[in-house]
Amino acid sequence: MISETNVLNPHKWVATYADYLYMYAIVRINDEDLAKDLVQETFLAALERVDRFEGKSTERTWLTAILKNKIVDVYRKKSSGFAIAAANKATQEQDEFFDEGNGHWKPEYAPQPIAGMDEQDPLLKKELNKILQLCLQKLPALWNAVFTMKHIDDAATEHICTELHVTQANFWVIIHRAKVNLRACLQKNWN
Amino acid sequence: MSYLKKVIYNCKQATFLIEKKQLKRLSFREEIELRIHLAGCGMCVLYNKQSRVINAMVQQLFHDSMKSELKLDEAFKAELQAKIEEGLGNN
Structure with missing residues (x-):
């Protein structure tokens, strides 16, 4: 052999x-x-x-x-300088999803059922996938990089933090904000 | 506001924990806080469900695009292989 x-x-x-x-x-x-x-x-x-x-x-x-x-x-180049400013702006926008005082969903942003997620209809699924792609592209570069490395490449958190120069605390904030934004974007463009 | 009330109202914190939990084990305290919150908040229960579906969709999306037909054009490839051969010749 x-x-x-x-x-x-x-x-x-x-x-x-x-x-x-x-x-x-x-x-x-x-x-x-x-x-x-x-x-x-x-x-x-x-x-x-x-x-x-x-x-x-x-x-x-x-x-x-x-x-x-x-x-x-x-990723690193894209998320420096101006890109950081854009991400900070997006962060502020995201804060509008929740009440500043008690952290409760603001009524207009509260999660609602998104039909394409529950239905098995392939056409609906296809449509939702298209929207998802557009929503992913709209994320600030740094968020997109963190999100992609974690969810697609399954990279270790420590590795992502080192490579992209973000702190652990910031990492979790980005993971959270990226998903809240993504979900809101899907809901907004679906309904 | 009492501690318990804060946990019950705070969807921002609950969604943060929902995201963290999908990637990492929560601390005991975090786990309890999340459970208390989800027991009383239908909106975050829905968020939790949708968030997981989104993860699966994103992964499927990347998986599918790796199978797509998009290819480099042959002229570019030929040029590239020529550059490699040139580099090999120099060594």
Whole structure:
């Protein structure tokens, strides 16, 4: 029996992994040109590190890890400066969902049933998914980054905090606000 | 306002705990506060349910888009592989 070893074969990289890496980037940053650039940067960076590949992971996992780091760089850039100001503004808007004194839902923002969530009708589900995509895009960049890393990549909280330079306390606030906003956006655009 | 009343009214805190609970174990005190709140607040019960559905939807959405047909164009790929070959030649 031949044991499988992980080896690199850069001659086959583009044919084997380019589309996969491109999709991986697209769903996380939602920008086709930027995704293309990141795929290219990933391969070129990988090429420089070929001699450091230890064969402990598959070629695909190794390349994906490099791309992941590049995506986090994008998140970080997007959530600095002006983006922070935008996030703060969105935070203030979110505070309007709850009464300032006792924290109770304001009547106009109180959760109501969203039919597309309960029905099994595929058409309704499709419609709701479309709205969800738009609502995700409307989140401030930093919230979107935190939300995506946690819910999609299942990254450790400590890791997200370090990478994106947010405190643990801030992390939970962002997770909360992102979801309250997302839900409100779904309700508003559905009904 | 009494402590209990604060817990019962505070939907902002309850929704915060609902989100935290989906990712992490709550402390004993947090768990009790959330249960007391949910026992009396239909709006947050609904929020809790919808929040979980949203998580599932988001995950499904990402899962589905990874299967989509969107691909890089062949010209870009050929150029990219050429760059890699060039890089290999230099080493």
